[in-house]
Amino acid sequence: MNYNILGYSIFISIIVFIIVVVGKICYRNGNIFVAALIPDHLELCQQINQSLLVSYYLVNIGYCAMTLIGWETITSPLQLLEVLALKLAIIICILSVLHYINIFLLTNTIHKLIK
């Protein structure tokens, strides 16, 4: 049994799930912000948001796939669990930092608009 391949498949499925869920949430809640930034063009806003979503998927999933090459050789189920947790944690932390930067920028812009 090759643990590395097992690890890759678990990793990719979990990370794609997380990225898709987060992307959906951001897409649904981001529509309002984009609509506030470009008033009176609702259709254009939705298209912009959609292309943002697609590029977000591409960048993140692509980056996750790229990190696969850096894994160490896994010899036991215990090590598989540990490596899996570490790699997932790094990706999730990067995502959360990006997410917070986004919120910060969006709320700043919106505040300027509301005032």
Added chain:
Amino acid sequence: METTKILIGYAIYLPVALFLTFYVSKTLFKNSKIYMLDIFKGREEIANATNKLFETGFYLLNIGFALLIMKITTTLSSYQHLVEALGTKIGGFSIYLGLMLFINLYLFFRGKRKANQPPKPAPFPPTYVGQ
């Protein structure tokens, strides 16, 4: 049977950490909606969207950190060591969660304070002298 003990440790640690994250974020974001409404001057849809985005970020940050510190590096020769290692992990994670909670609260209060300030007067446009 050291491997089994470490696996038992992970099996206890992960559910506890996930439950703590879930509970804290549920409590925080149930109560933060009022602040958001205040910050965005009663614009409910923007307040709700921002609240949801903050919640997602909170989940990501905390679950990421929980997974990051999961690995047990000390050798566990007896169940006493297992309990001690688990105590360190879960205690450290709880303290981290508390810190994150306070940081989030600080962000809300800061936003509230900033939103209540009157907007700054626009600076004078540059004037050109001469010509």
